[in-house]
Amino acid sequence: MRKKIFVVLLVAIDAALMNLGFLLAFYIRFDGVLSGKMATQYLPVYLDNAVNLTLIKLGLFYLFGMYKNLWKYASIEEVFQIATTVFVANAGVVTYMMMTQQMLPRSIYILIFLLDILLIGGVRLSYRLTRNMGKNLKEHGFAGIIKNKGQKRIMIVGAGQAGAMVIKELRRHEGLHSKPVAIIDDDDSKLGSKIHGVPVLGDRYHIKKIAEKKKVDEIIIALPSAYKKETREIIEEANKTKCKLKIVPGIYELLDGQVSIKELRDVEIEDLLGRDPVVVDLEEISSYLANKVVLVTGGGGSIGSEICRQIANFQPSKLVLVDIYENNAYDIQNELRRNYPDLKLEVLIASVRDKKRLEEIFIVHQPQVVFHAAAHKHVPLMEASPQEAIKNNVFGTKNVAECAHDYGVEKFVLISTDKAVNPTNIMGATKRVAEMIIQSMDRISKTEFVAVRFGNVLGSNGSVIPLFRRQIAEGGPVTVTDAEMTRYFMTIPEAVQLVIQAGAMAQGGEIFVLDMGEPVKIMDLARNLIRLSGFEPEVDIPIEIVGLRPGEKLYEELLMDEEGLSATKHHKIFVGKPVFTDLKLLHRELDILLDLLWGGPEAIKEYMVKMVPTYKRTS
Known part of the structure; x- marks a missing residue:
């Protein structure tokens, strides 16, 4: 109702200003003498047509949206609109006068055009000016008219x-x-x-x-x-x-x-990575995911859930999400159902350690593509519990890979890590064994087995960024293991895009290595995150050096010397050649390792050194 009253008032003001413009035009044209012969010849023409001319202008003003704008925001764009509309409106007036064979001096029309812009535009811009002044006066007193305070x-x-x-x-x-x-x-x-x-x-x-x-x-x-x-x-x-x-x-x-x-x-801290957006071959990806049954293990985790999100965009015939942790599985299930209502989704609670349960899943759902993201990944925790790392990362991978082979999966993509390269911790060593499993199985299977290796992802569960954020929120200190420690970083969506692209390029047996950009100093990361949180490092939030944890490296690597490195058609994906293909030998070693699980951590770590010659124990 208030808006309608405002529009009616504005129409009335415009009508008055239009007629005032005519009168001023006559006054200027005839040098202020409206009683002269020329003025008395033309002024009655205007007066006889005043109503029609006003209606023509108001009608064109309405058609050009002059009564729809919020003039409290009037700016240069609105001034341009006023000038354009006034020009068209006055062109309408000239057309009407010519059609009715009534004549006014041409200078009158030019003066009216200029006066309309001045009067009608001035009213609208004055409205914004007086409104702002009134608001400043109300908020800041008379000083607010001169200078805006508190801004x-x-x-x-x-x-x-x-x-x-x-x-x-x-x-x-x-x-x-x-x-x-x-x-x-x-x-x-x-x-x-x-x-x-x-x-x-x-x-x-x-x-x-x-x-x-x-x-x-x-x-x-x-x-x-x-x-x-x-x-x-x-x-x-x-x-x-x-x-x-x-x-x-x-x-x-x-x-x-x-x-x-x-x-x-x-x-955000991601902006400081300096990495341009990933460009992927959507057609190539779609060709191996569209209308396929895709299974993702560890589908509730940081990487697994993002894999599910991105796969959902490629219209799989069914997406099967497997995870042992029901809370994560429940969250991603709700998200996918909300954002992809047409997606056929199965969310199953299962452990990759349970071979029979996996076989049931493969028999019922017949997956054609498998992304294996289920793994234990926390380095210090796995150093303390190497049995669990081996059960999950080694034998869990073996179970899923064997099911993929037995039940005719087309592609199997293992999510690996840079910690598998010359590992100094049990977690990295188990991931290297997982790579060995899929490389050796590729030799005997119709399934294309590949691994994708990358470094740290920003914001993943248990990664350094959430830890730093919590420490900053608590007022510090922010704990850094070593002032010289560096890590490769990538955003979760970027890593997953490249993982899916690598899957499309897979021919079997490859270890794909993602371009992680330049390594980042963890100390620099901590300082930048403190600044981005609005604090000054070492002034508002202290940084404390706590020393390397068991199994940690100062510098991570992405490739072993013997693997070599070849470019692919995607500039951010490289491929290393297979270096392990003896499945029988691996099975014998895995049998021994299985027996050792019931012994102590020391015996397990010692045998892992034999299985993974590049494993250099630090604890």
Whole structure:
């Protein structure tokens, strides 16, 4: 009701201003003498047609949406709309006058066009101005009219279209209490220019200096089409300030290419990896997953659940999710059913250690593709309980692989780890044995057995990032094992995309190695995460060096010397040649290992050194 009253009032004001414009045009054209011969010749023509001319203009104003805009947000786009609509409306007036063979001086029409823009546009822009002044007066008193208080001062990085749209959006949403005060851009030609009144003051290397000078509270990185490496470098510069960081998502994340405030997000640790989005061959992937029964072991875990999410996009005939932990399985089941209502989904509670249970599943569901993600992965825990690592990672893999062979699975993809390379811990050694199992089975089976090896994934259960976040939330200290420790990192979706792509490329027996980018210092990761949480490392949150845990390495490797490395058609996936093919020998060794499970941890670790010659015990 309130909106209708406002529209009626606006129509009445426009009608009055249109007629005022006519009268002013006559006054200007005839030098203020409306009683002269020329004026008395033309003025009655206007007066006789005033109602019709007003209705023509109002009708065209309505058709062009002049009464639909929220004029409290009026800006340059609305000014352009006013000018266009006024031009069309006055063209309508001229057309009407010509059709009725009534004449007015041409200068009158030109003056009316200019006066309409001035009067009608001025009313609308004045509405926004007086509304803002009234709001500031209410919130801050008379000082609020002169200077907005209590506002966050914003620096925009990026003087392109995205940066301009961010400035506009900040001004639209007055409730954010944000004021853009500076723009940063590496293009020297833009230095000194202004976007919506906000000056471009320097390049990325001036961020800290300008942030201090302008008393900036928050930095928004508005470079959605920038390469991830460039974004990372800018974030590193911005991290030298104490400002909160936000970022406009990459252009591939913005469906319509437009920027709005609701799409701004906090800078996350993933942005500091400097890795560009993975591009996969959707057609190739679809050819081996579409209309197939796909089984995922460990489907409730960090990697397994993401595999299920991504496979669901390729329309499998059925997705079978197997996990021993019912809570995780329940969560991903609900998520998949909510997001993929047409997906045929089976969620089964089972252990990969239970061969008979696995056989039941394979007989009933007849999977054609298997992703084996079930595994124990926590290095220190497995050092203390090597029996459990072997039961799950070695014999669990053997059970699933044998079922895949016995029941005619087409492809079997093992999720492996960089810790399998020259392992220094029992977890890594068991994953190397798992690789040996699938490489040797590939020699005797029609099933294509492959492994995909990669490093740490950000945010996975039990990984360093969630641990650091908890420690920061508790006020510290953040514990780092060694100041020089490095790890390869990848996001979970990126790793899984490449795993699925590797499965499409598999011919059998390969160990695919994912390009993990540059290794990251864990100390740098801790400092960056503290800064991104709004604190200063070693000032607000202490960092404590606690020493290497049992079985840990300072540096991880992705390939053994004897494996070699070959490129594939995907620039982020490499392949190592098979180095173990003797299934009979492996079976004999596994039988001995099975007997040793009932002995102590020491005997197990000693025998694992024999099975995996590259295993160098540290505990």
